[in-house]
Amino acid sequence: MADSQQKKRMTVPVFSGMKGSGQKITMLTAYDYAMAQLVDEAGVEGILVGDSMSMVVQGHENTLPVTMDEMIYHAEMVGRAVQHALVVVDMPFPSYHLGAAKAIENAGRILKETRCQAVKLEGGAAQADTIAAMVAAGIPVMAHVGLRPQSVHQLGGYRVQRDEAALLHDARAAAEAGAFGVVLECVPSAIAKSITEKISIPTIGIGAGPDCDGQVLVLHDVLGLTCNYVPRFVKAYADLKTEITGAARSFRDEVRDGQFPAPEHGYE
Numbered sequence: 001m002a003d004s005q006q007k008k009r010m011t012v013p014v015f016s017g018m019k020g021s022g023q024k025i026t027m028l029t030a031y032d033y034a035m036a037q038l039v040d041e042a043g044v045e046g047i048l049v050g051d052s053m054s055m056v057v058q059g060h061e062n063t064l065p066v067t068m069d070e071m072i073y074h075a076e077m078v079g080r081a082v083q084h085a086l087v088v089v090d091m092p093f094p095s096y097h098l099g100a101a102k103a104i105e106n107a108g109r110i111l112k113e114t115r116c117q118a119v120k121l122e123g124g125a126a127q128a129d130t131i132a133a134m135v136a137a138g139i140p141v142m143a144h145v146g147l148r149p150q151s152v153h154q155l156g157g158y159r160v161q162r163d164e165a166a167l168l169h170d171a172r173a174a175a176e177a178g179a180f181g182v183v184l185e186c187v188p189s190a191i192a193k194s195i196t197e198k199i200s201i202p203t204i205g206i207g208a209g210p211d212c213d214g215q216v217l218v219l220h221d222v223l224g225l226t227c228n229y230v231p232r233f234v235k236a237y238a239d240l241k242t243e244i245t246g247a248a249r250s251f252r253d254e255v256r257d258g259q260f261p262a263p264e265h266g267y268e
């Protein structure tokens with residue numbers, strides 16, 4: 001049996017239980033079938049259908065414009081592709097700000113329509129009642145504290161969040177409300193370490209240093225596909241921007257020169 005067929009499907013309890021296991025949790029974003037298949041094959045524990053899609057796929061200047069229907073459309077593609085990782089789908093702004101009933105309705109749509117297993121929402125203490133209601137309805141929820149991109153206007157930009165007491169309060173509130181994990185975004189490493197030691201659920205860092213229980217990055221950043229500003233916390237493991245432009249340029253040149261299509265690309 002091939003290696004990929006032997007791997008078991010990641011579940012929410014197993015994902016949560018990785019805290020303290022000595023093995024770091026890895027997550028990457030994906031937004032479509034082909035990329036999700038490749039990322040899943042790499043063996044990450046979690047795949048996030050992030051609302052970062054609004055920026056890296058749709059070309060918006062922030063994550064606010066993406067809609068529920070668009071998130072579901074992309075989550076369906078990812079849900080069809082992934083066989084091993086836990087797939088978490090971002091709830092877009094403001095799909096969980098209009099009361100617990102509306103949040104459950106929207107998260108319920110995600111679980112019913114996409115084959116994905118969990119949702120993520122931004123907030124800690126301010127969303128604790130909503131998280132608790134969703135968890136009571138059987139919906140696995142990941143929280144997201146620190147820099148919350150959906151609150152970019154309120155925060156005054158994409159800034160490092162340094163209020164340790166507020167960050168700990170938010171992470172604790174999310175854990176106590178029943179979240180199975182929490183993303184810590186743009187938090188000083190020492191604060192992220194301290195929060196990680198104090199709460200019972202896994203912390204998944206992005207720009208939060210090495211001591212979180214896991215790490216998440218946006219796939220386009222990891223692949224070197226991002227054309228605009230790339231934050232300091234990103235590490236690009238490939239330079240696909242150059243590869244793709246180079247391949248497209250070679251195609252253009254070969255068609256213009258008459259090198260492509262060659263005889264082997266045609267039919268008798």
Ligand code: KIV
Binds near residue numbers: 053
């Ligand atoms: O939308 C997203 O990709 C995210 C990650 C940056 C954590 O929320």
